[in-house]
Amino acid sequence: MEEIIKVESVNKYFHDPMTLQVLKNINFTMNKGEFVSIMGKSGCGKSTLLYILSTMDTDYEGDLYINKRKITGLSSNELAVVRNEHIGFVFQFHYLLPEFSVLDNVMLPALKLGAKSKQEIEHDAMNKLKMLDIDEQALKKATQISGGQKQRVAIARALINNPNIIMGDEPTGNLDSKNADLVFNILKELTQSMEMSMLIVTHDSDFANKTDRVITMADGEIISQ
Amino acid sequence: MKSGVLLKIAKTHLLARKKQSAIAALGVTFGIGTFIILVSFMTGLNGLLDGLILNRTPHIRVYNQIEPSKKQPIELSSTYGDSHIMHEILSIKPKKSQSNIRNNRGIMNALLSDSRVKGVTPQVSTRVFYKSGSVLLNGNLIGVNILKETELFNIDQYIMQGSPRDLDNNTNGVILGAGVAKKLSLKVGDFAPMVTSNGSVIRLKIVALFQSGLADVDNVQSYTNLKTAQKAAGESPAYLTDINVKLYDLELAKAMSDELVRLFNIQAVDIKTANAQFETGTGIRNLITYAVSVTLLVVAGFGIYNILNMLIYEKMSDIAILKATGFSGGDVQRIFIYQAMLIGIIGGLIGLILGFLVSVLISKAPFETAALPTIKTFPVNFNPSYYIIGTVFAIITTFFAGFLPARKASKIDPVEIIRGQ
Numbered sequence: 001m002e003e004i005i006k007v008e009s010v011n012k013y014f015h016d017p018m019t020l021q022v023l024k025n026i027n028f029t030m031n032k033g034e035f036v037s038i039m040g041k042s043g044c045g046k047s048t049l050l051y052i053l054s055t056m057d058t059d060y061e062g063d064l065y066i067n068k069r070k071i072t073g074l075s076s077n078e079l080a081v082v083r084n085e086h087i088g089f090v091f092q093f094h095y096l097l098p099e100f101s102v103l104d105n106v107m108l109p110a111l112k113l114g115a116k117s118k119q120e121i122e123h124d125a126m127n128k129l130k131m132l133d134i135d136e137q138a139l140k141k142a143t144q145i146s147g148g149q150k151q152r153v154a155i156a157r158a159l160i161n162n163p164n165i166i167m168g169d170e171p172t173g174n175l176d177s178k179n180a181d182l183v184f185n186i187l188k189e190l191t192q193s194m195e196m197s198m199l200i201v202t203h204d205s206d207f208a209n210k211t212d213r214v215i216t217m218a219d220g221e222i223i224s225q
Numbered sequence: 226m227k228s229g230v231l232l233k234i235a236k237t238h239l240l241a242r243k244k245q246s247a248i249a250a251l252g253v254t255f256g257i258g259t260f261i262i263l264v265s266f267m268t269g270l271n272g273l274l275d276g277l278i279l280n281r282t283p284h285i286r287v288y289n290q291i292e293p294s295k296k297q298p299i300e301l302s303s304t305y306g307d308s309h310i311m312h313e314i315l316s317i318k319p320k321k322s323q324s325n326i327r328n329n330r331g332i333m334n335a336l337l338s339d340s341r342v343k344g345v346t347p348q349v350s351t352r353v354f355y356k357s358g359s360v361l362l363n364g365n366l367i368g369v370n371i372l373k374e375t376e377l378f379n380i381d382q383y384i385m386q387g388s389p390r391d392l393d394n395n396t397n398g399v400i401l402g403a404g405v406a407k408k409l410s411l412k413v414g415d416f417a418p419m420v421t422s423n424g425s426v427i428r429l430k431i432v433a434l435f436q437s438g439l440a441d442v443d444n445v446q447s448y449t450n451l452k453t454a455q456k457a458a459g460e461s462p463a464y465l466t467d468i469n470v471k472l473y474d475l476e477l478a479k480a481m482s483d484e485l486v487r488l489f490n491i492q493a494v495d496i497k498t499a500n501a502q503f504e505t506g507t508g509i510r511n512l513i514t515y516a517v518s519v520t521l522l523v524v525a526g527f528g529i530y531n532i533l534n535m536l537i538y539e540k541m542s543d544i545a546i547l548k549a550t551g552f553s554g555g556d557v558q559r560i561f562i563y564q565a566m567l568i569g570i571i572g573g574l575i576g577l578i579l580g581f582l583v584s585v586l587i588s589k590a591p592f593e594t595a596a597l598p599t600i601k602t603f604p605v606n607f608n609p610s611y612y613i614i615g616t617v618f619a620i621i622t623t624f625f626a627g628f629l630p631a632r633k634a635s636k637i638d639p640v641e642i643i644r645g646q
Contacts, residue, residue, distance in 0.1 A: 080548070080551050095546035096546075108230065108234075108547075112551055112552055161551075
């Protein structure tokens with residue numbers, strides 16, 4: 001199995017209002033194509049860990065490797081490139097840009113990457129939307145579609161650069177059980193058909209139990225994986 | 226490709242808030258438009274006023290002034306002339322001398338062979354009384370070579386009826402000041418009788434009238450031919466009271482006038498010394514123009530700054546997701562600077578067009594002034610360099626107005642925003 005993420009003895013502290021250790025000596029690895037969920041009570045540090053893995057939070061001790069490349073210590077511009085190419089995000093909230101059409105929202109990260117022509121990107125984006133069964137909404141404004149559809153558009157946006165890994169912070173938290181199942185099935189299928197890795201933080205034990213591996217955290221430590 | 230997507234985001238943001246963007250652009254439009262209008266009009270007017278002085282006034286005037294001897298006889302004495310012996314002479318009288326410039330032919334030849342000199346005109350100024358029945362009016366008759374004066378000092382711009390050539394053709398002709406003509410009810414074709422300084426009466430035919438716009442001049446001054454003035458003064462054909470010099474380069478006037486004083490032991494005054502107030506006036510008018518325009522642009526800049534600041538607060542989560550999906554801080558900064566610059570460039574362009582149109586309107590507006598009988602509309606300077614300056618102004622101000630909010634946007638921490646929701 002090829003390893004996609006490796007975390008070595010990560011510690012993190014919050015200093016405001018007083019110094020508090022939120023992550024304590026975290027070590028784990030994750031392989032390509034794995035569907036991993038992180039569970040734990042709120043405040044246990046699971047989201048904090050996810051944002052460190054996402055490369056957006058750089059204020060930690062320890063080492064992080066993505067695709068066997070050491071990420072810790074890269075400049076913020078280099079990190080932006082890593083996120084753009086290798087990581088797709090799905091959050092609890094969809095974070096679609098309201099002024100843009102659904103299609104434009106999906107295309108933006110690929111336009112930023114600039115690896116393909118605009119026509120190719122548009123074609124890719126349409127394919128992703130079709131895969132998620134929302135291609136009929138492509139030309140609508142992002143504000144004109146329903147909550148479940150928005151979350152699917154957010155997934156399409158996360159997929160547009162064919163990342164190695166998708167990270168999710170409660171991606172089904174705002175959805176009813178029907179839409180939540182739909183999103184889970186989409187993610188599951190992606191791990192199988194496209195060999196993408198999934199790292200999803202969730203509260204939902206039903207969701208977690210369906211994944212390949214569950215990492216359970218408590219008080220800043222991994223208690224089982 | 227990459228800046229294309231940033232520009233696309235910037236454009237979309239602006240278009241989503243058409244009203245706000247339009248108001249911000251309008252601020253720039255007013256700033257630039259006002260700058261163009263003010264600067265075109267002011268420099269047009271400055272050019273006209275400077276031209277008034279520069280074209281009409283000799284760059285150097287050489288003359289002979291009656292004044293007390295610089296060295297009084299007592300100072301030549303070895304007993305009293307020493308500086309350590311105090312002496313004071315009361316009631317010093319000027320030395321009687323002619324107003325004729327000695328060796329004027331020599332001076333003129335020397336000037337004409339000087340490569341800095343464009344031309345030289347000799348003048349004879351003599352006092353006369355304009356006579357109408359028993360009424361005598363103070364006057365000043367100036368003998369000139371009228372064609373030379375026209376060529377070098379544009380005297381024809383102030384001649385209302387008749388032409389300079391009429392004087393050249395008529396030895397006993399005179400170009401009478403408009404004020405004199407009005408007072409004495411004289412018109413072109415009439416004879417103007419004058420009493421000369423030696424008491425004789427001469428009758429000169431009025432061939433034209435001139436109006437300089439300065440009542441003091443128009444009420445006393447008249448022009449005639451050199452020879453006629455010399456006769457009226459009772460002097461020989463070698464008699465000259467003034468030599469007016471026009472240079473190729475105005476800036477050399479001061480140095481050259483000093484040189485003439487030293488070389489020929491005569492009086493000379495240069496245009497800058499004689500008209501110092503004009504340069505000051507021009508400078509201050511330019512200063513006011515730039516100050517007003519810069520103030521307007523700064524106000525417009527604050528407008529842009531405000532709108533972008535508000536936009537950034539509104540767009541926190543958009544900025545966060547852009548960063549999460551791989552846009553760097555620099556990219557985000559550029560998006561907002563592009564927005565400011567788009568506002569600046571569009572507002573500025575409309576401002577340039579508006580400024581140009583209003584300038585055209587002003588240049589067509591009737592403007593009649595006694596000072597300039599040949600000017601009928603307002604003078605406006607359509608120098609393209611002001612349009613370039615305006616564009617540069619607009620770009621610089623809006624860049625700085627956008628820079629601070631944009632930098633703030635670039636520093637937004639996406640984790641804080643996303644986790645805070």
